[in-house]
Amino acid sequence: MPTLRLEVTGARKQFPGVLALDGVSITVGSGEVLAVVGENGAGKSTLMKIVAGVYTPDAGEVKLDGRPVRFTGPGDAIVAGVILIHQELNLAENLTVADNLFLGREDTRGGALRVLNRRTMGDRAAALLARVGLPAALASARVENLPPGEKQLVEIARALGTEVRLLIMDEPTSSLTQKETEQLYRVIDALRADGVSVLYISHRLAEVKRVADRVTVLRDGRNAGELAKAEITHDNMVRLMVGRDLTQFYPKVHRTGTGGAPVLKLSGVRYRGGPETPATLEIRAGEILGMAGLVGAGRTELSEAVFGVRPLVAGELVLNGTPIRIASPVDAIAAGVLLVPEDRRLHGLVLPESVGFNLSLPNLDKLGSLLGLKRRAETALHRTWIDRLRVRTPNAAQPVGLLSGGNQQKVVYGKWLARDPKVLILDEPTRGVDVGAKAEIYALVDELVGKGVAVWMITSDMEELLGMSDRVVVMHEGMVAGELAGAKLTEEAVMRLATGGTGT
């Protein structure tokens, strides 16, 4: 039997109030792709951080190629060929893409002086970017100017630039659309062929089925089972993860899906820094308007313009028949237009503050007066949403930054659902959310729509788009490329419009 690339036995990790890992064991062979799945907070990221030297385990052993290793920091792991692409972006956004690709392992000359070899790094950068399907010209762009999806691709390209033996990807596709995901599959296939081992975490079970040679399921910090290649099916995974079957994954119980009066109308909207062509669309009562597009198609920006973050330079917003002026999120929220932002760490949450703090923040006006908060009402609000969304947290006082990624996303939801929205803009609503919670969120959204709320759902997850939308608008290069509904709403049609083709 060939030695295993990675062997983790009995890993245990205790955080204050949370036993994140309780004796987890996994193995990965060389050239094998092992998918790790589990509900939010099951301990996947914690396990990966242990493997990559970010955390030291309280107990347990990590063996690399048969030899026990004990990394004292990420630097050690990188040297050993273990590369972790974190669930959350970790880029020096003030530097260029090329700088980030080689951060920590620059190609230098001059000995200890470490003078940068710009030329060689430029060439290598171009090659790396090509592997993830990004243009070479991007190498000199500042990372902060890229949309999240491209940042994610830069992270992946960066991992490829090293002598990697074990590549760990913690939800690499959560902000990628189908097209980039396909590209990623090709990258993974090539790595596998080179004998590189891959640990792959994802909540998109279809992806798991596509890439994984084997699946390990975690539940509550323990091993919950394993599936060999042939056993990998959606239902099998769900059963092991959640402990039951999920019915009605994409519910359509409360809404009619068609024919409601327009709630929010964008007519001829242009915003500062946006495309020249104005955007016109309407979101109707009782429907979910899906919005598709490639990474950087401008969906997020358009929604931010509506939410008052990006100033409008032309056009008009009409809410329930009356033109409204939204100059800031304050205005938007007052009008009942709410946004669940795409980047939860940057825009969605105050990470060091507690779950309760974050749930209350946009709702303080409803919890008594500004000068006198009603503690009891606030506690009730916390309890309601932690329970309803099943946020996995020791209590409401836990800093939200310490929750697992998916649980953080649920808190962002809770913030807004506690208000009564008229229009709810969901930008990548289930990024990092596990299947069980997804089902709950979908049910909730369905219920809201049933109550007359107009929902505008921007998503890069094709399954979600097709499953939940009543009508889909596709964006391409900042412009509305077309609209699809009913029978015309197919994956192929969406992709054609998104890549600049025509609707029919």
Place this chain on the structure above:
Amino acid sequence: MTRILGVLGLLVALYAALIESNPAAGSTRNLIYVANNQGRYGIVTLGAALVIIVGGIDLSIGSVVGCAAVLFGVLMEQGVHPFAAAGWVLLFGASVGLVNGLLITRLRLQAFLVTLCGMFVYRGVARMIGGAINLPSVTDAHPEFTGALNTLAYVMTGKNEKGVLIFPAMFALLLVLAAVVGFLVHRTAYGRYWYAIGHNELAAKYAGVNVNRQRVIVYVICSTLAALGGVLLLLNDSTISSDTAGASLELYAILGAVLGGCSLRGGEGTALGMVLGAMVLPVLETLVSFRGLKNDVIPAVIGLTLLLGTIVDELIRRRSRVHR
């Protein structure tokens, strides 16, 4: 809680050392005196701390204190009644804060730069409107103010008309103001907004917080408290010079805030911590005086004591935090 354990320990140690140093050091009279100094520092510390909580900084505090003190004196010399003059001075403070806040939020200038410029400007204004200010000149010119000035001095600094210190009025004032700040910060929506802004301005904005307005409010509070500090300064010292009044106070105010658990990265700090933090330096200075230390070693002793306190504080905090 652990945020204040360190500074509390430091204070207890300093008070113990003070009382041990000399019987007179532990006398009620001396403790009242020290408390009064703490009050004076503390009031400006509150403002500095609020600004730090929203992730800003205010280097103009010292100059605003000085300028306010000068303005207070000059107004009274010009015949404005002491109560009215104090009111105008607070209004002056509020407008300084408004200007700082607007420059920082509307023009999006760096707080450090804006308030450093303010440090120059208000020092300059102080010099332009007056030189040496003293209360005797005021009462000479306006004997009818004597009563009001004595009342004001008694209520705000605890000194009777003979200059005898009766009670620690400035400390009492600090406690009242700290209670107000504590209420704002810990019990109202404003406090939530301020912490949110300090930690993550964008998230606050996306949550519908009017970030700019809240920032301006905080700068206004800070400068108003600094102006109050100026009024206290003149009332307590009865003579000041426009060149130096309040100088470096911004550093001490920030020091107090940071010792009390505020982080300059924003989003952290408690009202109790601010008070405790501001109490450190006056005890330390008194201790050093009572020990009769040689002039030359005093700055080093102060610096090392503060450093030691900071280290112990961090170690306590770290023990209570299990990981990372």
Place this chain on the structure above:
Amino acid sequence: MTRILGVLGLLVALYAALIESNPAAGSTRNLIYVANNQGRYGIVTLGAALVIIVGGIDLSIGSVVGCAAVLFGVLMEQGVHPFAAAGWVLLFGASVGLVNGLLITRLRLQAFLVTLCGMFVYRGVARMIGGAINLPSVTDAHPEFTGALNTLAYVMTGKNEKGVLIFPAMFALLLVLAAVVGFLVHRTAYGRYWYAIGHNELAAKYAGVNVNRQRVIVYVICSTLAALGGVLLLLNDSTISSDTAGASLELYAILGAVLGGCSLRGGEGTALGMVLGAMVLPVLETLVSFRGLKNDVIPAVIGLTLLLGTIVDELIRRRSRVHR
């Protein structure tokens, strides 16, 4: 680029106003004099700026300058040869930086607190090792040092043995050091690390950068430059007092860095910007002198000019930035 347009414009305007104010102001002699002052500020500004780039702050700069100057004098008084003394002083600076850096990285104390304590401590050390220091006393005690001291003064401050300023040596030194800093920052891996750490420490850490070591390196560079500033101070002025030498220089250094485009949030700044930023205050001060402004209005004029410069800078930057 746009980061430096503003400060460049400010400088051009100030120089224009200076030359217009008086024929003598534009004389080579005066421009050399101003350049020399800029050099002196600039050298400490470089260090402050590097610390700011990694997201830190160093308030001990002024005291380190003062302490280094005193140490330099005292060592020579004790018979240490001027060249060796200068070497020891630089070593002293490096160790100060090491201590600052280790306290900040290993004990994870707030940079503001550590360096504020340092500000007290090194001022105290300066006082403890010496009072008023004069070069004439040194050469009185050790006539054999006269030659070496004159050489050193000539090479480093551009003054001949009579104290006549021949060429702007301090400015030349600044340019050399800025070139070195620029090289480090813009052309080597270290620079990449510093910018990355300043913007997102975690990203740097996850990329395998030894964040702590890099931080320490930067603090060492900063304090060593401050110590060099101390050597220059004594050589240039021939006399300093341990009470005041270098006082508030940290503020001016940070001001220079920030004017030059560094952001106190870290991760931003260019070597060229640092030099330009440091050049502002000396021209402004000279301008104010040449205009014959009344003493009292000077701080206000300086503050307002800086503020105006900052505002214009921001407006330029904003126009050139398309989004948000």
Place this chain on the structure above:
Amino acid sequence: KKDTGKIKIGVVTNCTDPFWDLCEAGAKKAAQEFDVEVLFRQPEGLDVAKQMPIVEAFVQQGVKGIAISVINPKGQKKDLTRIAAEVPLITMDNDADADTGRLCYIGVDNKEAGRAVGRLVKKSLPPEKGGTIAMFIGSDVSANGTARTQGVLDELATPDANGTAATRKINGKDVPGKMYGKYFLVDGEAKTDGGPEKNPQQYPHAMLGRLENVPDVCLIGLYAYNPPAILSAVKSKELVGKVKIVGFDENPVTLRAVAAGEVEGTVVQDPYNYGYKSVEVLAAVARGDKSKMPSGSLSYQVVTKDGGPDETINGLHIKFPRAADYENVVKAQFASIGK
């Protein structure tokens, strides 16, 4: 600003202080009388690095005379010599070596003035009995500060001007100090407080705590802001009259307290006259007349409650004005520059 074409005279002080505002008032007055333009500058905080650029700018602007309060006579010698070779230079308030080429010195002899302070101390605590004294000063490094302190101690100490180390048991604590004559100087040095902005009352306040119930105490304040700070501390502890205070300089609060008998007396230098004289001399020199230069140092004055007849002490003609009168003089001087 238009060039008036008048002769320009530069005056630069050693720091910023209301003391120098009075000097400026005198200089302005003289500027009017002698038809010259005065550039009057107060650099920040006793810092040569802040002072010399101002002097340099004076030289470059072509002033026809410079008056400077020297911060460090020895250290600044080279620069002053160089400048004196270019522009007529006089020193005021604090002198430089005569061989710098400075034309004259306008100011009191700080050591002599210190002796006058010592005499006031002796008046309040007679030398036969002596007493306990503490001194407060902004800086023990600057030349005027050290000279002044030494003057006080010289006056008290005869015959032993260096003092002898001694320890006293006060309130159960061993307090180190030095004996000067029969006077015990607590801690053996003048206590520095770092400047008026550093809450200067706290130091005398703590000192009074340490000296609680000690008889025959005299507190001495040697910089302008020290006497009011001492007074405030003494008042706050209800010790007015019980603890003696001797001051320096003419802060209006000090003068008021002298008039009220709360402070024994204060030694004043008349900075108005420094300014006036400096400009007068330099204006005359610029016009080729060197006769206005004073030969020795100026006389200080000793302000007491009741004043007294002039005396000649150590060759100096000393005035003893009444505090109330002198207060009015100072007020008028401040008023003349709108302060």
